[in-house]
Amino acid sequence: MTLDEIFGLYNYWVVICLMMTGFYIVIARKNLIKTVIGLNVFQTSVVLLYITMGKVTGGTAPIIPPEIAAQHGEHHEHSTAHSTAHSTAHMTADAPHLDHATEHGHEAVTPLTQHADHVHQTASAMADHSTELIYSNPLPSVLMLTAIVVGIATTALALALIVRISEDYGTIEEDEILLIDQRDSSH
Amino acid sequence: MIEFLQYHLPVLLIAIPLIAAPLAVLLSNRYIVQSLALAVCWTTFGLAIWMVAIVNQSGPVSYELGGWAPPYGIEYRVDQLNSFVMMFVSGLGAMVLTYSPYSLKAEIPLSQHYLFYPMYLLCMTGLMGMCVTGDLFNVFVFLEISSLSTYALISLGRTRRAPLAAFQYLIMGTIGATFLLIGIGLLYQMTGTLNMADIAEQLEAQRLVNDGQWAGSRTMLVAFAFLTVGLCIKMAVFPLHTWLPNAYAYAPSVVTAFVAATATKVSVYAFIRVVFGIFTPQFAFELLPLDTALWSFSLVGIFLASIAAIFQQDVKRRLAYSSIAQIGYMLLGISMADVDGLSAGIVHMFNHALIKGGLFMVVGCFVLRLGSVQMDDWKGAGRTMPWTSFAWVLGGLGLIGVPVTCGFISKWLLLTSAIHNELYPVAILMLISSLLAVVYVWQIVEVLYFEEPSEKAKHATEVPPLMLLTTYTVVGANIVFGVWTTYSAGLATKAAKALLEGGSL
Amino acid sequence: MNLFSPETIIQISLALPALGIVLVLLTGRFPNLRETCSLAVAALLFLVNCDLASYVFSGGRPSWRAGQLMPGFDVAFTVEPLGMLFALVASGLWVLTTVYAIGYMRGHHEKNQTRFFACFAAAIFAAMAAAYSANLFTLFVMYEIMTISTYPLVTHHGDQNAKGGGRVYLGILLSTSVAFFMFAIAWTWKIADTLTFTQGGILSKAFSEGRVTEFELAILLGLFAFGIGKAALMPFHRWLPAAMVAPTPVSALLHAVAVVKVGVFSVLKVALYIFGLDLIRDTGAGEWLCYVAAATILLASLVAMTKDNLKARLAYSTVSQLAYITLGAAIAMPQSALGSGMHIAMHAVGKITLFFCAGAVYVGAHKTNISQMRGLGRAMPLTFAAFLIAAISIIGLPPGGGSWSKWLLALGAAQSGQTFLIATLMISSLLNIAYLIPIPIQAFMVPPGEKPMPFKEGPMLCVVPLCITAIGSVALFLFADSIYACLLPIVQ
Structure with missing residues (x-):
């Protein structure tokens, strides 16, 4: 693995780091809010992955410059x-x-x-x-717009659920909730 | 008019429920919304049947969304396989919704009913969309539409555990969907296109250029791995099944019936599409040992989940574990990668949708009258609720796979396929595992018929005729499609042939 | 009677029991009407079968393909002499059992009689269809339908005993059929590419082409022999005694005739038309099966001697007698196969009589244990006379029908040169005498206790059928040669 590969592909390293960080938070955290945050980090890494693959070195935003557009309109x-x-x-x-x-x-x-x-x-x-x-390449960006919307919807729903859980249980720590459930079922 | 409808049929299957969903929120009157949802579901089912007829008559249909030609535009493509899946998904959706009113009234606060129906319709939209689309990114979008609405539906459950179950499912489901997204991204990177047929062509072209070697196979492998794992989470394949038992157990009965009958099946469909439509069986089964992996995971899953089912006192949870086991049979069929095995997998999707849908409907009936899903409360209900109990027996026989029920058809196809491929240990283990189903089904039968009635069962009465009628329609379909297989095993075999011989779509 | 073509008769005789189910369910509220329907359907079925038999025994082989369950797997029916004989026996005894059941169920004030008669008809439907089946696949489907449809009959009483019995019944029958039988069928299909019953067997060709080894054949035969759990070969015989929790008419018709005979009939069919007798003999595939069957014959007889409950003793006696039929298939000589075929009929008529008697004693005197039946012969002379005649037939003494079939079996064993089998048959006959004959003898000879019993037979509807079947087992002795002639084509 050459230096060129390590530094030339730095975007992908960032993606992988973010992805693993997010994934780890989701798995390891018992606090429901933190789980959602982890999920968001995880999703963001994917957004970055797509944008990276769409980016061409030296490329600009895929908007046709006005003068060319006027010529060939x-x-x-x-x-x-x-x-x-x-x-x-x-x-x-x-x-x-x-x-x-x-x-x-x-x-x-x-x-x-x-x-x-x-x-x-x-x-x-x-x-x-x-x-x-x-x-x-504009397409990955477009795709990610959709993915971001989906991500927001997911987060919103997750937070809504957490609100209800918190109302019902009075806590958002997963192990405490499980404890309460166990106590309930043993009665 | 007819031609116009026929031309736009693929998109109508999605558009109708999609438009009806926000409309339902706006209307917000319980009765109006209910009739609207019913009308939409049955219309969709009708259109899906029409679609099947068209595809069987004149071959696959391609629809360019918005008039943009593929591979740039999004293509909706309907062939034998997905028309078949759409037919039973919409059919069961309509049937469960018809069944639902009494059960909903008992389990969901009246004020929330008008919100239930839009969610249901959205879920249907998502599931139908996953089937109909020929665009990989679109699959992700529709997957999320159906998943998000499913999370919401599950959280409507009566107990406070429902939101937690929904949350856990949300976390697992989103991880699965994001994996899928990563896989799609890598594939896009390899081919520069999102159209599934086009991806398949590009991959094949690259392979030919490279003398039959899979070009860039590391990226391909990673993409395939992400797609597989992502879909396996949504399918609830052992050991990625942990979200399923709670989700099924705490959701309202109607939701459980609908989700159990359809959601995992559509993911299985998507998996079949990815393996056979995009990557080829050669890639998945020869280059990669996916077949060995699949059948070993399936078999372990079948055994462990079935054994777990035997020890559940909660009937919904028992059926949920059974669902995990049954997914194993579908994957077992797919892992055979020949016409017999694949059609066994496909037909088991259909059969299991009928069986599990029917059984969860029966559970809904019992919950309505007994208010409980605990086996202890079900004791002796066979005397006060004879029709409902008998429906359990019929559905249970299907689950066991007794001849003249549709479960037998799948089991037999799976068996002959395993024997044909000389996988004798798989065949034997598969047969032995199916005996575990006898145990977990028959325990309930014994509870219903041989015990002294419990306090709750003593005063129970038979459920309303509408519920019985719909339950018996689904359970009866078990028997009908166990005898008359032209449109179940027949269509599945055709679809399997098309998948294997046509290579790509 | 040539009103219908033989194909139509096959359809009619399958439709009749199905019609019976519907009629019974529809007329459930009117017991008299319901039982008239039941009886009428049974009688019609027997007549139709007689008509078909005259055609089949004169060399006809009518067949009817009902449809395709899956691509490549047909549900089809072809009637050959062995199946015809079985169908005749089952349908004929169904008529008598229906009469008997009416007397028994009413005399006993049983609940859920509609369910009872409906399931009965369903079981007969499965028996008919299995008897006519043209391929192994159809046979398997019907075999399983029979298991399921008889479960409600076995557990008819709905109490904890019934639950336990039903569990053993369903557990053993389903697990053997799924784990072994189904696997064996699929394997056969893989080896031979077909499942159609063919004179001379379908595996012999595959064997000569080297597609299957001798060892594999022996395993396959084992899978069939144990997979067909209804043949009650040890160690998978426990379901039969467990099923005795059922009301007596069920034990009589199903567990002496229909269910168990479907089992041994399937074994015979497999031996004759899937393997072919020559193949079993030449490859020695059946050799170990001879030992298992012989062991079952002796062990079951020994166990029977220890049972005081009459139905339990009869159940173990059935296990032993069924093993005779399996033994005939395992020896695989033409004579022994014929003996097995005939024993299906002989044992059916004899054993149903014994069960009828047990039920009549239960209804008439409320006795279930043999030790309580001493001296009962004076109170119930007809019942115990019939018992004696039937017992003679089961043992294989003239003038009972069983003597012929056992004679043929012994002949087959002698031809195959396995002398220890002849010894087994002899010892078993002695054991049969030891556990069957004392019952009527003690009933007649031992003076009743302090209180002399008044003359009190069971209900009329119970006694008449058992007398008829007792006479039947003598008649079978007299007309054995015509049955022999009818069956002869199956080994040619």
Whole structure:
């Protein structure tokens, strides 16, 4: 394992650290609130994982610069999304390989362009211009928006449940609750 | 009109319950909401049957959500397997909801009823969505929709242990779903696409380029591991089952009946899809020893869970442990990875949904009249509640797998498949383990028929006809599909063939 | 009577008991009507079977494929002489038992009589279907249906005794059938690719092609022999004595005729049509089974001698007699197989008589133990006379039907050169005498105690059937050669 791998992949190390921290908190903590916090850390690590894999070195946010958009607007009114995907594909291919993962991504993404044959025509005109620009892959970010929403819903529900548990038992320590339950059932 | 409906059928299966759910909250009148939910559930069931008919006539249906072509857009794809799963999920959902009013009245405060129905509909949406979608990330989203609503439903239980059970399930479930998400992310990294069919194609293309070697197989392995473990938590495979007994035991009876009949089965479906639709059996069973792992975990799980079931005094908990054991049989079938075994696994999803749904409905009937799930209180109820008790016997025979019940069909297919693959020890252990079911079912039968009535059972009366009717419909379906298997084992075999021969979807 | 084609008759004779269940349930509130229905269905079934028998015994092999339960596994029926004989015996004795049951159940004021008669019909349905079954799969399905449908009959009294008996009954029958029988069937299917009963066996071809070894065949036969728990081979015989908690008509019809005979009938079917007698003989697969069967014959007889409760003694006697039939299959000579086939009929008629007598004594004099029956013969002369005749038949002395079947078994044993089996048969007959004959002898010879009993037979409806079956076992002695001729095709 070279230094390059250790420092070049630092994002992934962070992801792993966060993931394990969160996971450990979930397993080890008996306080229900802390369990939820652990769960959140765990989920956040996944968000970071996705964002990392979508990021291309030197890439900008996948927004078409106004001047290009103005030039080619008339060609692309109906296929902006397609061409974005297409150019992202190319960009990933051109980007310097950061790590193994992107390397595989490279091979994998190539067939993707074949699927896009039908948009190739319209997009090719734009490709000339966009080669100067490097975009990050927007899809992981979009996915993570959804995942964050799901995460918030989960947290909200978990907290709501904790409120009810606390009302019923007067505590949010799991072992105390189990103790109370045991005492109940032995009576 | 008909054509329009037919064209949009895959999305309607999701959209109808999804739209009805918030509508139900807004309407907030108990009776209106109840009729709305009923209408929606039965409509969905009708549409699902239609879907099955279409798929069987003219092959798989692909629907582009919002008009975006796959692999960019989200694709809903219905083939023999998921149309079959959707049919029984929606069917049982509708049946349990029809059964529910009396039981709900007894177990959930009236003021919360209008909130129960939206949750139920959302849960249904999530489960149907997991089946219908051809997009891997969409599976995650729908999984979370169904899970979140399930947590809420479970927390409605009568005792104060219900919220805690829901919370524990929430923690386990979220970990499972997040594992799934990690797996999906790694797969996306490998292939640059989320469409399941496309992922499969990409992986195959990479493999061919690399002379049959699985390209980047370490990332693949990690992705596969995360997906498998994530789904195994949702399936409650031993030893990841710890959330299930409490969740089933403390949820309201109606919820238990619905969740037990459907939720774990849909996760099994998703697992089948991942193993056979995305990764190939060659990858899972030849490169990885998943088959050995699956059947050893299944068998250990079957034995331990069945033995645990025998010692439960709480009938719901007893059935919950039995569910864990039964999941083992499904995985056992899947691990055979041939047409017989896979169709045994698939058909057992269906059969077990009927059996367990029916049995939990019977439990609901007893809870309504006896107010208890303890075996001691059930003593002698066979005299005062003869019809309900007999329904237990019928459902129990199905669980044991006696001929002419549907349980026998799955057991037989599983057995022939194991023998065919020359896994004799598996076959023998499977048969012996099924005898444990005799013990935990028959203990209840003996309690019902041979004991002097308990205080509660002495004054019990038979449950309302509506509950009996719906319970007997489900329990009767046990017998019907044990004799007439064209649309259970027949469809399952077709689905298994399509999965194995078609490679990808 | 050529109103219907033989295929239709198969359907009718399966539909009749099913119809019986429905009719009994519908007319449950009117006992007289219910029992008329029961009786009418039973009588019709017997007539229909007689008609079918005339066709089958003259060489016809009607068959009917009811449908496919799973791809590759049919529910199908083909009637051959052995199955026909069994169906005839079961349906004929059902008529008599129904008459007897009416007398017994009413004389005893039993509860839940509707359930009783409905389950009875269900058991007969399973017996009929098992008798006609064309393949092992169908046979297994019917075998299990029979186990389940007889459980409510065994536990009819609904008390703790019944619960315990039922537990042993269901436990042993289900676990043997699931753990061994079902496995054996699936294995056979794997080896032979078919489960259809075929003259000469389906495994012999697989054996000659080397798909199965001699050792495996011996194991397979063991799985069948022990898996068919209803054949009550030791050590899986405990369910039969346990089932004696049931009312006597149940013990009579089911545990002397239908249930146990389904067991030994299945063993015979497997030996004849799955293995083939030649294969069992040539590979020596049945050799160890001979020892087990012989041991069961002797041990069960010895245990029977120690039992004072009449029904328990009869139960162990049944265990012993069933082992004769298994022994015939294990020896695997044509003569012994024929003897086994005939013993199904001979033992059925004899043993049902003995059970009828036990029930009649119970209803008439409320006695269950043999020691209490001394001197009872003067009060119940008909019952004990019938008992004596039936006992003679079971022992195998002329003029009882059993003498022929035992003679054929001994002949088969002699042909196979296993002299110790002949010795076993002799000793067993002596033991039979020792535990059966004293009962009627003491009833007649020992003077009654201080209080002389008045003449008091059981109810009319109980006594008439037992007289008929007693006469029947003598008649079987006289017409044994025609049964022999009818069965001959099964070993050719």
